Amino acid sequence: MTNLLRLAGFRAALAYTSILLIAMALVMGLLYERLADTMRGAQDNLIWREAAALSFIHQRDGMRALAQAVSAVQAGQGSYVRLSDGLGNFLAGNLQSFPTPERTDAEGWVHFSENGLPVRARLLQVDENLVLLVGHEITDGQNLLAGFRTAFAMALLAILLVGLGGGAFLARRGLQRVEAIGEGLRPVMQGDLSARLPVAKGGVEWQVLESRINATLAQLEKLMQATRQVSDNLAHDLRAPLTRLRVRLETVLAKTENDEIAEAIDDVDGLLKSFNALLTLSRLDSGIATLEAWPVNINELLDELHDLFAPLFEQHNMRLELSCADNMNLSGDADLLGQALVNLLENVLAHGVEVGSSVELAARQEGDKVILSLADGGKGIAPQRRNDALERFVQLDASRAKGGSGLGLSLVAAICTHHGGELHLANNEPGLRVEMHLPVKA
């Protein structure tokens, strides 16, 4: 469950919805303002007309007629009229006491409440001693405006919900497609280059992306096959004559015990070992080798290696110690892992011999990782030279006097990578500590 806010699709929808909301709010605000103005105008018109009619009666028929007309206005019809003398004393109308104004606006409109209902009214000086108040309830208008406000708010809320919901839906759908692509590429990462993405229906931009990825994979597969072919041919063309050479030499040796011939066979074997290591390394590095993962019993593997190498270490006046937790297992290629450890052991014998020291072959588990390590008490490798040590054909001893192909550690590193792990070189104070960090499940 990826956080929605971090999805590009959802962010875009969010921005778009915000812009839409602002625009809609502006439009609705203007509309509302005009509506409110029009309604107020209509009400005011009503009041003006009533006031004008009363004023006309006063001018034509005098004060008595005005008082009668004012008294004739019934209460409870929404209209309010009050005639008072210059001091505010009640003379006629349906408002006995002068109401307490809640506010008076700039144009002279008075607002007050009567019986809990809002009233908008106007004061008129009819003559020196007569003041007329004409007003009208504005509840209907206000109710209408309130209705509009609610409707507008609902509309904005609906836009917000549709925008966010749609954005989330689209973003999730995009994410699902991306996840489908990632899932489709998993076998490729694990070395199956024949895997292709399904080109799903809908979304031309996605289909374009998926077919481009598929075209890239096809190209990659072709290149890999070509590389594999070259490597197979090279292996075949070199191994076949070397096999014949070896059998010929053996045949001669079987007839005459000749040291020169025996040494020639040793040379052929040395050549083959370097060639095999190089071939394995290039296959691992180029990714054309797929990992044959089987359950590997680490305890058994280390026991065998300890048993095999301990006497040789004794011959060099060193001790090879084994330290391994119980029931250690991982999924991988036992032959390759064994070869990696053999290379490390050979490295110690070639470069880390320190008479009387002990060398520890160990395995431990940390979380979902198994760590195979070999720690010696020799001279070690200076920190700044450790990366060099992992390069192919590099021998830190510039004279190359110790022999070997210089492929040992780089092969170990490639085997680690092949298993989805890492190789670490560290200081053992004194000596070198090499650790292979391998995932339990490759």
Place this chain on the structure above:
Amino acid sequence: MGQSLRLLLIEDDAKAAALLCDRFRAEGMVIEHAANGADGLALAQKGGFDVLVVDRMLPELSGTQLVENLRQAGDTTPVLFLSALGEVDDRVAGFEAGGDDYLTKPYAFAELQARVTALARRGEAAQTQLQLADLQLDLLAREARRGDTLLDLNNREFDLLAYLASHQGQVVTRHMLLQNVWNYGLDTQTNVVDVHISRLRAKLDKDFTPPLLHTKRGQGFVLQVEA
């Protein structure tokens, strides 16, 4: 070995095939050779061979296809694949096709011979007693004696001696020992096997005559009474 072994070698590399034929005949085996997959299949179908040695890469019909054809026809003659590829997936493909063993080029002839012999003997009752001169091995009790003296061997030394004794008279390579006594197909530039051999030799030959465990330079080791 009593009756001599009959081999069919299907190998397109004519020079290698000629060499192998010579060596196998020198070891007293009967060997026939086919230079391509189609001829090989025809010969194999006539039957009468104890072991088929088949190259993985052959013209006309590949080694794996050939063996698949044989297996589908119900032929169960043991098959040893030879391959210059030697990658794990090739090996798996070989076994899936119905191969019984797999040897990567280049190999020592001694190893090819040992594997062919082992395939031919497959199915025979396993021996529980091995003997050479005054050396006696009881594979069930895991005891080794020279004359009346019980040899003080640890487990691995016993396995090593048993492997050598079951191949007595044949050269056993370091590679064969690594694979069969320590169970991993490892390449090592060290003389790690020689150290074990010299420890075994100290217990086996130091206080006894005749010496039985001999080093063959450039080849490996052999357990035998030398003339």
